[in-house]
Amino acid sequence: xxxxxxxxxxxxxxxxxxxxxxxxxxxxxxxxxxxxxxxxxxxxxxxxxxxxxxxxxxxxxxxxxxxxxxxxxxxxxxxxxxxxxxxxxxxxxxxxxxxxxxxxxxxxxxxxxxxxxxxxxxxxxxxxxxxxxxxxxxxxxxxxxxxxxxxxxxxxxxxxxxxxxxxxxxxxxxxxxxxxxxxxxxxxxxxxxxxxxxxxxxxxxxxxxxxxxxxxxxxxxxxxxxxxxxxxxxxxxxxxxxxxx
Numbered sequence: 001x002x003x004x005x006x007x008x009x010x011x012x013x014x015x016x017x018x019x020x021x022x023x024x025x026x027x028x029x030x031x032x033x034x035x036x037x038x039x040x041x042x043x044x045x046x047x048x049x050x051x052x053x054x055x056x057x058x059x060x061x062x063x064x065x066x067x068x069x070x071x072x073x074x075x076x077x078x079x080x081x082x083x084x085x086x087x088x089x090x091x092x093x094x095x096x097x098x099x100x101x102x103x104x105x106x107x108x109x110x111x112x113x114x115x116x117x118x119x120x121x122x123x124x125x126x127x128x129x130x131x132x133x134x135x136x137x138x139x140x141x142x143x144x145x146x147x148x149x150x151x152x153x154x155x156x157x158x159x160x161x162x163x164x165x166x167x168x169x170x171x172x173x174x175x176x177x178x179x180x181x182x183x184x185x186x187x188x189x190x191x192x193x194x195x196x197x198x199x200x201x202x203x204x205x206x207x208x209x210x211x212x213x214x215x216x217x218x219x220x221x222x223x224x225x226x227x228x229x230x231x232x233x234x235x236x237x238x239x240x241x242x243x244x245x
Contacts, residue, residue, distance in 0.1 A: 033060030034068025
């Protein structure tokens with residue numbers, strides 16, 4: 001039976017983490033930059049351990065006011081220090097529970113900036129190196145940050161199950177009404193195309209190649225639980241299961 005790797009951003013204050021966790025392969029836990037604190041991190045880590053889910057760190061620009069979804073004017077040193085602090089704070093909680101951090105996925109504007117901005121990408125890579133942790137990096141294929149790793153980090157190329165794409169492989173801006181895909185059947189069709197045919201049907205109808213190792217569904221997407229339950233059921237019908245540790 002084939003397996004599909006699905007990840008989800010959790011510990012961000014959403015109501016449905018406990019319902020989402022059994023349906024995913026990996027979680028990316030907010031660690032204080034855009035959301036989250038010691039209490040929510042511990043709660044989410046315990047949920048992940050219970051459900052045999054990979055635990056990842058989800059650092060952000062230190063910008064809770066905008067949920068980390070706007071680029072932030074900040075010095076290189078200040079950003080690096082914040083990212084290292086976020087990574088270490090979650091790692092300490094994970095270790096106390098006898099588990100291990102497996103991966104890192106930057107959040108929001110930091111993720112998007114690292115895909116195209118060499119300076120931001122290098123700050124993230126320096127932060128990972130300073131943490132001293134062996135982490136797999138989640139990033140878009142052909143992104144600046146993925147090219148800068150020079151095979152020094154293990155990479156998981158990521159695509160988004162609930163987001164529409166432009167023909168240049170960038171995500172349709174959240175300011176547009178069609179940025180999110182919220183109908184469960186449409187998400188399944190979109191994800192199946194990426195996973196089975198390695199193709200993305202873009203906003204303008206153009207088809208681009210998509211070779212991804214992991215697929216993200218956002219926990220704050222409306223009806224995210226219903227979508228994941230539907231994906232779980234429909235993939236089982238064609239002998240595909242959600243990957244687990």
